[in-house]
Amino acid sequence: MIEVSGLNKQFRTPVVKEGRFAGLRTLFTREYRMKEAVKDISFTIHKGDFVGYIGPNGAGKSTTIKMLTGILHPSSGEVKINGVNLHQQRRQVAKRLGVVFGQRSQLWWDLPVKDSYDILAHMYKVTTQDKEKRLDELGELLDLKEFWLTPVRKLSLGQRMRADIAASMLHDPDVLFLDEPTIGLDVTAKRSIRGFLKKLNSEYGKTILLTTHDMDDIEQLCERVMVINHGELSYEGSIENLRDRIGLPTLIRVTFNGAYQLPVPDGLGLPIEVALDADHTFRIVEANNREVHIEANRQQVKAMDILRLVSGWGEVADIHMEEPDFEDVIHRVY
Numbered sequence: 001m002i003e004v005s006g007l008n009k010q011f012r013t014p015v016v017k018e019g020r021f022a023g024l025r026t027l028f029t030r031e032y033r034m035k036e037a038v039k040d041i042s043f044t045i046h047k048g049d050f051v052g053y054i055g056p057n058g059a060g061k062s063t064t065i066k067m068l069t070g071i072l073h074p075s076s077g078e079v080k081i082n083g084v085n086l087h088q089q090r091r092q093v094a095k096r097l098g099v100v101f102g103q104r105s106q107l108w109w110d111l112p113v114k115d116s117y118d119i120l121a122h123m124y125k126v127t128t129q130d131k132e133k134r135l136d137e138l139g140e141l142l143d144l145k146e147f148w149l150t151p152v153r154k155l156s157l158g159q160r161m162r163a164d165i166a167a168s169m170l171h172d173p174d175v176l177f178l179d180e181p182t183i184g185l186d187v188t189a190k191r192s193i194r195g196f197l198k199k200l201n202s203e204y205g206k207t208i209l210l211t212t213h214d215m216d217d218i219e220q221l222c223e224r225v226m227v228i229n230h231g232e233l234s235y236e237g238s239i240e241n242l243r244d245r246i247g248l249p250t251l252i253r254v255t256f257n258g259a260y261q262l263p264v265p266d267g268l269g270l271p272i273e274v275a276l277d278a279d280h281t282f283r284i285v286e287a288n289n290r291e292v293h294i295e296a297n298r299q300q301v302k303a304m305d306i307l308r309l310v311s312g313w314g315e316v317a318d319i320h321m322e323e324p325d326f327e328d329v330i331h332r333v334y
């Protein structure tokens with residue numbers, strides 16, 4: 001379990017002067033500005049959770065992850081992993097954590113993948129027996145054997161990411177922090193990484209916090225999402241609730257068997273608001289010879305009520321519902 005309370009991080013950065021001899025003047029008369037990268041963040045992640053941590057560029061995601069893994073010391077606030085204070089007992093807690101930074105490998109560039117694992121196992125004091133056992137498992141799960149002896153610099157990005165995920169798992173941590181693990185990957189490599197992460201969570205019980213700009217990662221993997229913006233948590237909850245809160249409409253496409261009659265007076269164009277009752281409406285946005293497109297806010301009206309009404313317009317052949325695109329929902333939160 002991860003318990004974060006009142007976490008803050010301020011960075012002190014020198015103010016760069018403008019104009020002639022700016023560099024020289026900056027050197028002699030130093031002025032500093034405080035940047036609040038993370039502001040009073042609190043949350044709890046339970047064992048076995050798979051949580052997405054998202055936000056626009058510069059929102060404070062990496063800074064949070066660095067504080068959660070002990071790389072950065074918070075300006076104030078507390079992080080407890082399985083009840084132990086991370087920043088007071090860093091060595092003890094670090095053994096329970098694994099971290100992958102998609103943009104930066106923790107493997108040795110010129111060494112074969114296997115040699116990096118030997119060094120990491122030594123650093124984490126993993127016994128040879130445990131290391132071999134884990135590498136057998138991970139090799140199978142992440143399909144590592146095909147590039148076992150290849151120097152890291154010669155790996156494709158997808159292979160490198162799989163190798164990095166295995167490296168983060170070598171000491172068998174309970175908790176994994178993944179910062180952009182699918183960045184730059186093609187569709188196939190993304191799919192395989194998502195498959196591995198899903199397995200690590202559902203079959204191996206790993207608790208995972210995932211940071212990504214890829215909303216498909218979030219939709220396909222996470223039960224819960226936390227949104228950070230300008231250093232502050234602006235949302236925490238399910239993807240479903242987030243959709244409802246933003247209130248983007250669901251699109252309902254109704255196909256009729258032959259002719260149908262819209263309840264719209266002649267001469268009125270589309271889109272048009274249709275009343276279900278005194279308080280509830282939906283919109284017809286498009287109508288062609290066999291299909292009608294309807295937009296409805298599912299928080300306000302029930303799809304069943306709309307469909308009951310629509311079935312009176314003609315003989316319904318098919319109904320297709322499209323939830324709002326998660327990417328669009330997220331842009332509204334940012």
Ligand SMILES: Nc1ncnc2c1ncn2[C@@H]1O[C@H](COP(=O)(O)OP(=O)(O)OP(=O)(O)O)[C@@H](O)[C@H]1O
Pocket residue numbers: 011012013035036037055056057058059060061062063064
């Ligand atoms: N070492 C540092 N010194 C000064 N400012 C920093 C430092 N690290 C981060 N910042 C600033 O803190 C803010 C948050 O940065 P952070 O890297 O955590 O954002 P992010 O959400 O991970 O962004 P991205 O999605 O672009 O990776 C940014 O304004 C950044 O410029």
